[in-house]
Amino acid sequence: MQTILIVEDDRKIAELLQSYIVKYGYHVIVTTDFEHVLQQFQQEQPDMVLLDVNLPSYDGYYWCRQIRAHSICPVIFISARAGEMDQIMALENGADDYITKPFDYGIVMAKIRSHLRRAYGEYASKHEEIILHKEGLSLYPERLELHYNNQSVLLTKKEADIIESLIERHPRVASREALLEKLWDDQTYVDENTLNVNITRVRKKFLDLGLLDAVETVRGIGYRLYISWNQDDGL
Amino acid sequence: MKLFLKEHALLIVIQIIQFSAVMSIYWLDGYRNVGPALYSIMLGLFFLGGYLCYQYYSRRHYYRRLQEPLLSLDDSVQQLDQAPVSEALEQLLRQQYRYYQQRLATINQQQQEHLTFMNQWVHQMKTPLSVIELTVQDVDEPEFASIREELERMSSGLNTILYMARLRTFEQDFHIRSISLSEVIREVVQEHKRLFIRNQVYPDVKIKDGDLWTESDQKWLFFMVSQLVVNAVKYSAHTNNKVILSSYIVGHQAVIEVQDYGVGIPASDIKRVFEPFFTGENGRHFRESTGMGLYLTHEAAQRLDHQLELESTVNQGTTVRILFPSYQR
Numbered sequence A: 001m002q003t004i005l006i007v008e009d010d011r012k013i014a015e016l017l018q019s020y021i022v023k024y025g026y027h028v029i030v031t032t033d034f035e036h037v038l039q040q041f042q043q044e045q046p047d048m049v050l051l052d053v054n055l056p057s058y059d060g061y062y063w064c065r066q067i068r069a070h071s072i073c074p075v076i077f078i079s080a081r082a083g084e085m086d087q088i089m090a091l092e093n094g095a096d097d098y099i100t101k102p103f104d105y106g107i108v109m110a111k112i113r114s115h116l117r118r119a120y121g122e123y124a125s126k127h128e129e130i131i132l133h134k135e136g137l138s139l140y141p142e143r144l145e146l147h148y149n150n151q152s153v154l155l156t157k158k159e160a161d162i163i164e165s166l167i168e169r170h171p172r173v174a175s176r177e178a179l180l181e182k183l184w185d186d187q188t189y190v191d192e193n194t195l196n197v198n199i200t201r202v203r204k205k206f207l208d209l210g211l212l213d214a215v216e217t218v219r220g221i222g223y224r225l226y227i228s229w230n231q232d233d234g235l
Numbered sequence B: 001m002k003l004f005l006k007e008h009a010l011l012i013v014i015q016i017i018q019f020s021a022v023m024s025i026y027w028l029d030g031y032r033n034v035g036p037a038l039y040s041i042m043l044g045l046f047f048l049g050g051y052l053c054y055q056y057y058s059r060r061h062y063y064r065r066l067q068e069p070l071l072s073l074d075d076s077v078q079q080l081d082q083a084p085v086s087e088a089l090e091q092l093l094r095q096q097y098r099y100y101q102q103r104l105a106t107i108n109q110q111q112q113e114h115l116t117f118m119n120q121w122v123h124q125m126k127t128p129l130s131v132i133e134l135t136v137q138d139v140d141e142p143e144f145a146s147i148r149e150e151l152e153r154m155s156s157g158l159n160t161i162l163y164m165a166r167l168r169t170f171e172q173d174f175h176i177r178s179i180s181l182s183e184v185i186r187e188v189v190q191e192h193k194r195l196f197i198r199n200q201v202y203p204d205v206k207i208k209d210g211d212l213w214t215e216s217d218q219k220w221l222f223f224m225v226s227q228l229v230v231n232a233v234k235y236s237a238h239t240n241n242k243v244i245l246s247s248y249i250v251g252h253q254a255v256i257e258v259q260d261y262g263v264g265i266p267a268s269d270i271k272r273v274f275e276p277f278f279t280g281e282n283g284r285h286f287r288e289s290t291g292m293g294l295y296l297t298h299e300a301a302q303r304l305d306h307q308l309e310l311e312s313t314v315n316q317g318t319t320v321r322i323l324f325p326s327y328q329r
Helices: A011-023 A037-044 A060-068 A084-092 A105-120 A157-169 A176-183 A192-208 B002-028 B034-058 B060-067 B073-077 B084-137 B142-168 B181-191 B193-198 B218-234 B280-285 B293-304
Strands: A003-007 A027-030 A048-052 A075-079 A097-100 A132-134 A137-140 A145-148 A151-154 A215-218 A222-225 B176-180 B202-207 B213-217 B242-250 B253-260 B307-313 B317-324
Touching: A003 A011, A003 A037, A011 A027, A011 A105, A011 B084, A037 A060, A048 A060, A048 A105, A060 A075, A060 A084, A075 A084, A075 A105, A084 A097, A097 A105, A132 A157, A137 A157, A151 A192, A157 A176, A157 A192, A157 A222, A176 A192, A176 A222, A176 B193, A192 A215, B002 B034, B002 B060, B034 B060, B060 B084, B073 B084, B084 B142, B142 B193, B142 B218, B142 B293, B176 B181, B176 B218, B181 B193, B181 B202, B181 B218, B181 B242, B181 B253, B193 B218, B213 B218, B213 B317, B218 B242, B218 B253, B218 B293, B218 B317, B293 B307
Parallel strands: A003 A027, A003 A048, A048 A075, A075 A097, B202 B242
Antiparallel strands: A132 A137, A137 A145, A145 A151, A215 A222, B176 B213, B242 B253, B253 B317, B307 B317
């Protein structure tokens, strides 16, 4: 398990980040002693450091230089300062990346993963494949496959995203806005029509698995996974 | 000269009356010798003329000073003449100058303190904002969507303050380099994806003429396009219309265009949209208009040497273009 050290003096942000990153299977340590960041670094030997610029005694740049004197592990700065100078300073002092507050979990996680991959190789982190289970239904978001009753269908990325949201939200409704936000990636801008089309495709995929009316429309809000199959199959 | 003559007109008139009075007394007394009388008048006028010339010559700077408008505060401390009145005026102006200098310095300092405080404060606010944002990010309940919306509003407000402050120190703060227009458009759209989705307005990105590169400042250009997009979305919310973002070439210029099919701007307001704090007709219907977005965009465009064009028809929409004087492919 890879270890990530968070050096951030705002306790709440540190804890929120910690609880989020832990979900992805990393070991996370939060610094509480800002006088001895380097000692803690050497003790714990983390695989990556998230560093704030404004710290109680020395600033983040200072600690980054200290860490750099001993290790080449990835260091990502997290700061409220968005100025170009601050970013340049950070990179000059040995940082690998810079994220400005307020930030998005998704971006932090993506950057952490990409830097870990860079530093330790794609397969160095043996993270297990994510599988989502629901009443006999299994979604493999990384393989883009949906399994039910020894049958499987291939999904597109968008369909997988929709099904993932539906499973995660079940039995609550996944709102249209949340679905749109999830489908919207760098290159393609998804509108209501695209969402409708994709929902129709998802329904079709469920039908292919023999599951009728699996996606229920909740007028004005969004969609909900409707599970009508588990009683008979006893799965 | 004019002022001098005006001021001494009475003296001249009195002198002439005096000459004629003295002459008429002699005349009435029976002394009728014209030659010496004329001679004494000539002599009198000569002395008067001499006096006036001396007076004018010794105070000419003083009179000029009184007549010319001050072009700047520094004008008030010129060297005047040696005459007592001139020296008095000079001293008065000097005093006034010093007094205003002091006032200006105090006010400048106060403003500087205020600005520094604002900047610090804005940065401090970002941390609690991040905490709230991280807390609600993964919760998909309707009330949290509304909290997220308010959060976005707050952080865009804070950003505007920061850019406002940056505008003052623009010369130290910008960094020109080659920038891809399509990249800027993509980033802006990505940044505002929630705004689009929430308002049920969707972007339509049209990159014509390939990927265009131009010289600009990344941060400011991003800010400018963001402002245009935020306006476009705000004024066409819930109409199911698209906002078209395009980049293309016109003549020798590269263009970023943001076009919406929203409410448009009344013709009477169009001239003034780039003025600070101007919200106009639409500002009354849409809350949270500060009138700063387009002003800042315009100011930044001027400083970066980009042109800004705005066309609008009420109920049909608005098109804003940023024109870049040169480009590379």
